[in-house]
Amino acid sequence: MKIEHYISQLLYRHQCVTVPGFGAFLTEIQSAHLHENTNSFYPPKKVISFNSHLKNNDGLLANHIAQIEKSTYENAVASIESEVVIWNSILQVNEKFTLKNIGELSLNSEKNLVFTPSENINYLKESFGLNSFVSPAIKREQYKQEAETFYKEEFVEEVAVEEKETIAFEPEVRKKRSYLKYAAIIVLALSATGSIGFKLYQDHIDQETLLVETAVQKQVQNKIQEATFLIDNTLPTVTLTVTSEKLSYHIVAGAFRNEENAQNVYNDLLKSGFKARRIAPNKHGLFPVLYGSYATNAEAQEAMTKIHETNPDAWLLVKAL
Structure with missing residues (x-):
């Protein structure tokens, strides 16, 4: 088979x-x-x-x-x-x-x-x-480097263009003007007074509008900062339940047909310092006695190694009791 x-x-x-x-x-x-x-x-x-x-x-x-x-x-x-x-x-x-x-x-x-x-x-x-x-690797770093290279190249090109387009200013050499030239300048200034006055007036209106908008925005910001948000419905209380660790690995000292013998072995193990246990009789009517119970297989195997030095017949039971 x-x-x-x-x-x-x-x-x-x-x-x-x-x-x-x-x-x-x-x-x-x-x-x-x-x-x-x-x-x-x-x-x-x-x-x-x-x-x-x-x-x-x-x-x-x-x-x-x-x-x-x-x-x-x-x-x-x-x-x-x-x-x-x-x-x-x-x-x-x-x-x-x-x-x-x-x-x-x-x-x-x-x-x-x-x-x-x-x-x-x-x-x-x-x-x-x-x-x-x-999953294929995500090449974020490569894209970042390419973007940085692009912006660096654009910046270098802009700087080069600015350097090429730099205008050199030369001081103006003032010459003596005749009275006729001054008279012509005055006539031109008078003809331009109307358009210049309108432009000054328009600038004044725009400045006043900007001041009003700034004041309104400041008041809105103050209202937002002073606002209080209230929560009517309080959150429910969270209750945490702490559960004890399950001990599913048990080292069996023996299973006895006579309950009195099982009790004697149980008492001897307690005197020897073990966290001994007795569990319910199995389906064959035997009374098992445990050296102790453990949470993980690794802990049980470590204890089993020491127990085998004195009792090679001890064995591991994996069961949720």
């Missing part, structure tokens, strides 16, 4: 899918991001990782296979064990193999499992239909 198809189905809905006796595939949401060098935009996605230390059977994969295949839980567990034997055999011979739509598993020089996730599929349901795309 090829179980990678069932693992792929579960990765859409769960953050951790454990293959008993082999390891666990974990997912973490990555926000949308931009690759600046290529101007590429990528939608949000689930990033898949692999942890070879999480091998305990949490029942998720076996129950899913049993439900889909309409078989018993025991037959599903047996099918998983058989597939794990095949995977290990392939690794010993080829040192790598690929799980469709999940990724590639290989052995490094130290014979440790290395996982390379597949980029062909996005397990984040909220990003369905969103693909990456490349």
Whole structure:
């Protein structure tokens, strides 16, 4: 039985899918991001990782296979064990193999499992239909430089024209005029008096009009500055509700058929300094006891490393309690 198809189905809905006796595939949401060098935009996605230390059977994969295949839980567990034997055999011979739509598993020089996730599929349901795309760069700076160059050239040309058109004034050499020339000038001045007087009168009218308009504008500005804007309807009060951080990652110390044994282990963990918890019995009638609960997978993995030094059978439960 090829179980990678069932693992792929579960990765859409769960953050951790454990293959008993082999390891666990974990997912973490990555926000949308931009690759600046290529101007590429990528939608949000689930990033898949692999942890070879999480091998305990949490029942998720076996129950899913049993439900889909309409078989018993025991037959599903047996099918998983058989597939794990095949995977290990392939690794010993080829040192790598690929799980469709999940990724590639290989052995490094130290014979440790290395996982390379597949980029062909996005397990984040909220990003369905969103693909990456490349946006051409906007050349604002280039246009700005071209505009500056244009205005500089225009300015240089104007300055050159002004320099060429500079008029040199030479002082007038006054000469003695005869009385006849002065008489002719007086006659011309008298003939022009009418037009000059009208021009002075028109200038006076324009000046008076400008003074009136300036005074009116000043009064309008004073009224605007003195104006008071009133808001009749006050804005509604905003109430902020602070919610506590969800702790969805739990390290399980064990699940006990006898509740008294579960309570004894719980008390021992509290004495050892752990923030131990007891949760409701599972569907098999067992009483789980937790070392503690954590907000992120990274915190849980860090705590798991220390706990495995004294209890290698401890395992990670990903569930909103």
